[in-house]
Amino acid sequence: MKVNIQATNMEMTDALKAYAQERVDSLQKFFDNIQQVDVDFGMDNHHHLKGKVFYAEMKVMVPGKNLYVRKDAEDLYKAIDKVKDHLKVEFDKLKGKMRQIDKKGLRDNKGYQG
Secondary structure (H helix, E strand, O other): OEEEEEEEOOOOOHHHHHHHHHHHHHHHHOOOOOOEEEEEEEEEEEEOOOEEEEEEEEEEEEOOEEEEEEEEEOOHHHHHHHHHHHHHHHHHHHHHHHHHHHHHHHHHHHOOOO
């Protein structure tokens, strides 16, 4: 699995890079064949009413599909965690669709109707 991590509008510290890498590594237990993950996190801008708003986004490439998730939060670590949690849900959906396709192929091979 190839991992690209970058920061936008802020300085990337070793702690942030290690935290993002740890979250990306934990994705492998949800889906086996992840080919590449692009991680981008940072600060969009200073909202005049909300203060600092951080974002984290991950683009995950698996065979036949690209998943993209972006989340905003008031804390950068929370934003990274939100992205990881949402990707877990997306992987569950993807695996469910793959199982449906596998079942349909087996039924077609055996000649079942319905």
